[in-house]
């Protein structure tokens with residue numbers, strides 16, 4: 001046994017594939033591998049599964065808008081019935097090495113910080129938490145979790161506000177970890193993306209001007225039932241969506257289309273119209289990108305409900321009564337200043353640091369900073385290491401699943417060749 005592993009090492013485990021990341025990509029890959037009879041182990045650093053999709057609302061109006069959010073629950077349910085994978089939540093890859101054709105890794109598992117049996121859901125912790133989004137309730141699960149990424153403690157700042165207020169003593173900040181040594185023949189990186197940080201587009205006033213939110217925040221408010229038009233002094237009458245925030249913007253180093261944002265804004269706008277028919281909706285855009293199946297139909301329906309303005313605003317500023325005002329050049333090329341009650345920034349998909357140990361093989365990076373090459377290729381730059389989903393580049397849920405199907409078949413080919421003793 002490796003002496004560095006320490007006394008918390010619980011078990012030594014062998015599986016065919018180590019999957020890093022339990023978002024929709026990691027989960028669908030797990031399922032596809034199981035269908036091929038391949039065993040995998042899935043390591044997810046958050047205390048819950050689903051990645052970003054676990055934070056999405058269902059966008060159905062009278063009809064399904066095909067946002068794909070519900071697909072997550074399908075995979076969770078399908079996977080709960082297969083014995084071919086093992087799951088490690090709250091876990092990260094502590095060390096990594098390769099011996100011959102086998103990869104060896106130590107997975108560190110951190111104890112969940114909310115003890116669900118004690119929690120009575122009084123929500124006092126959410127009220128005192130200083131960081132928006134650090135306490136998370138995934139869409140498929142009624143329990144509350146502490147985000148390992150957002151909680152101040154995860155970035156080395158001591159904070160026990162939630163633990164101190166909890167009357168049930170249900171929150172513990174111990175560093176209790178256990179370690180598991182894993183041996184696998186292949187590795188799949190499904191570590192996903194990070195949403196574009198809208199504060200980098202300072203002229204749009206995010207976190208500075210009241211009433212400026214991101215699509216992710218609006219989605220989350222709608223999902224949790226916390227979207228309250230009545231909270232606006234004169235009611236909520238007008239909402240603008242601004243497209244391409246952090247996409248197709250060479251100055252920000254993001255000279256690519258995030259592929260999902262047009263669909264996301266249109267679905268959110270239509271959902272608002274459906275719930276609050278009086279709202280006036282506008283979408284400011286460069287050009288509408290139609291990557292989704294039957295998107296033209298969605299767009300036709302949306303034209304009746306939303307005003308599409310072909311202009312990317314130069315600035316969003318606060319009006320005298322502290323409402324966001326959008327400044328842009330209209331069709332006649334004249335400067336327009338239009339106030340709205342709410343402005344939603346349609347944030348794009350940015351590459352994320354996969355946060356792997358230094359001993360991990362060096363991975364290819366494509367020109368936009370994502371891992372690997374193009375989407376028809378799931379190799380990551382080292383034999384036996386594969387990549388899929390948003391870690392490889394901006395993608396919708398459906399495209400992540402398609403890529404998982406491709407990755408599963410490539411992994412099977414690789415494992416078969418390895419078993420036959422072929423050169424890899």
Ligand SMILES: Cc1cc2nc3c(=O)[nH]c(=O)nc-3n(C[C@H](O)[C@H](O)[C@H](O)COP(=O)(O)OP(=O)(O)OC[C@H]3O[C@@H](n4cnc5c(N)ncnc54)[C@H](O)[C@@H]3O)c2cc1C
Pocket residue numbers: 020021022023024025026043044045046049050051052053056067068069091092093190191192193194195215216260264347348349354355356388389390391395396397398400
């Ligand atoms: C604003 C917005 C709205 C969107 N709305 C839609 C929509 O309506 N419909 C649609 O089809 N698509 C939508 N998308 C795109 C969708 O979010 C992605 O397609 C999907 O989340 C990608 O899944 P993923 O599993 O590849 O990545 P993620 O969802 O990012 O999941 C990655 C997982 O890996 C884990 N992880 C990361 N690093 C590590 C590590 N080192 N160790 C262990 N675990 C790790 C993370 O914790 C996370 O759980 C939207 C995107 C944005 C930005």
